[in-house]
Amino acid sequence: MTAAECGTLPVLIAPSSGEQELWPHLGSSLSLNCTLRFIDSCNATLTWLKNGNPAPEVYREQSFWNSLNSSERFLTSILNVNLTTEEDYGNFTCQLQTVNASFTLHKSDKAGHIAAVLFALCVLAILVVGTILYIKCRLNVRLWYRDKYADLEINDGRLFDAYVSFCPSNIDTKFTNFILKPHLENRYGYKLHLDERNLLPNTEPSAELLMNVSRCRRLIVILSLAYLEQEWCQNSFRNGLLRLLELSRRPIFILFENQYKELPTEVTQLLNSQRGLLKMLLWKADSVSPASDFWKELRLVLPRKMSLSEGRGDPQLQNQDDRDPMLTVNSETADPDPDGDLGVRRTFYKAPPPRMAPVRQVENRENAADVDISDLGSRNYSARADYYCLVTEPDL
Structure with a gap:
């Protein structure tokens, strides 16, 4: 049958793209659907090829039906493929005159799904371990950061x-x-x-x-x-x-x-x-x-x-x-109990402080000039204003 017998070339309805690539698992079965539309009334037979050779007819199903417009006719051919061995994979083509559609069956690697599942489990395990470490070590991390950058x-x-x-x-x-x-x-x-x-x-x-x-x-x-x-x-x-x-x-x-x-x-x-x-x-x-x-x-x-x-x-x-x-660290008012073993400042824990001998008056007044008071005005008391009370002359 030639193109002149049908008037015009058929139109491919399915698959719409004309080419499909599939990755079915070994041991599965699938149906390849090829549908075409004819503009004029004619008889047509669709041919299935596998890797360029005719496919077995035992797996083929073909049917015709007319549309509401009597001038159009549809042809649907379904090829059932059972993937029992690796030889069942390949390129399947449905062909009518010069119109064809191809289905390429690739072997699906099950290990890919296993790898994806293992990857998801690893990510989940990392999140769980990270959460546990954060709960256990968050204070240590915050202390380290504070001691380093605060x-x-x-x-x-x-x-x-x-x-x-x-x-x-x-x-x-x-x-x-x-x-x-x-x-x-x-x-x-x-x-x-x-x-x-x-x-x-x-x-x-x-x-x-x-x-x-x-x-x-x-x-x-x-x-x-x-x-x-x-x-x-x-x-x-x-x-x-x-x-x-x-x-x-x-x-x-x-x-x-x-x-x-x-x-x-x-x-x-x-x-x-x-x-x-x-x-x-x-x-x-x-x-x-x-x-x-x-x-x-x-x-x-x-x-x-x-x-x-x-x-x-x-x-x-x-x-x-x-x-x-x-x-100053060596001041007389330093902590009498620096180790903190008692921490209680009561007189009955310690003996009374020794009496200080009265300070004798300096016989030579000239020795008082040895005390250097020239830096009193340059001292910085601003940081300790809370325990210095400055008295002005009007307050006297």
Whole structure:
């Protein structure tokens, strides 16, 4: 049958692209559909070829039907292919006159899917391990970054790293003097100022409290049940907390896990509502370990420490331009208990200080001229304005 017998060449309907590439698995079966449309009425037979040779007719299905327009006719031929061996793969072509469509069957590699599944499992395992490492090591990473790149809080005229307020009860005193103070001072070199008196006994903070807090870079409150039984806490804990937030930047509250459930509901709700302005740490049974998260989180909110070689003094005050005895390491007012083993400043622990012999008057007044006072005007007192009271002549 020639083109003249049918009038015009047939039009390929399926496959629309004329060429298809498929990757079926070995052992599967598929049907190759080839559909054409004739403009004029004619009889036509479609030929299937495999790799240029006629395909077996046992797998071929062919049907005709007419459209609503009697001048058009459709031919559909389906070739069923069973991929039992590797020889069943190849190039299949349906051909009618000069119109043809090809189907190329490639062998699908099952290992590709296995590799994709293994890759997905590896990615999932990496994400899980990364999440676990982040949970376990995030504090260590943050501490390393802080110690490496955080700013040093020096030249601020402050003598202590933290002001610790606690209630003089048996539990709070032992925790502060025998756990908190020795660990921070002996292990990490922090300097703490302990105060067991009421932090805010009156409606307004006292001048002594303001001076002591201003000498410390952080404020730590041991918030226990005994601490909350103080008068200022029982009257208005909300007002007291607001005043504490004014005294110190992001104060640190340490709570005991075994007492947390017994705390008043309004206290815990108020602390949780102010989490952005304060830091809450929970002391647990396993927090006593030096590697616990409690100490890591506490160090993150304390100032960064700068270590110097032994004998060079306090690194936080190393760059001060003043030789005031108030800031020297070997001052008479130095900490009498630097190891922090007791931490309690009471007279019955130590013998009274020896009496000082009266200073004899200088017989030769000319020796007074040996004291050099020429640099008094050049000294820098701006960083320590909180404990210098300048008195002007009208105040006398």
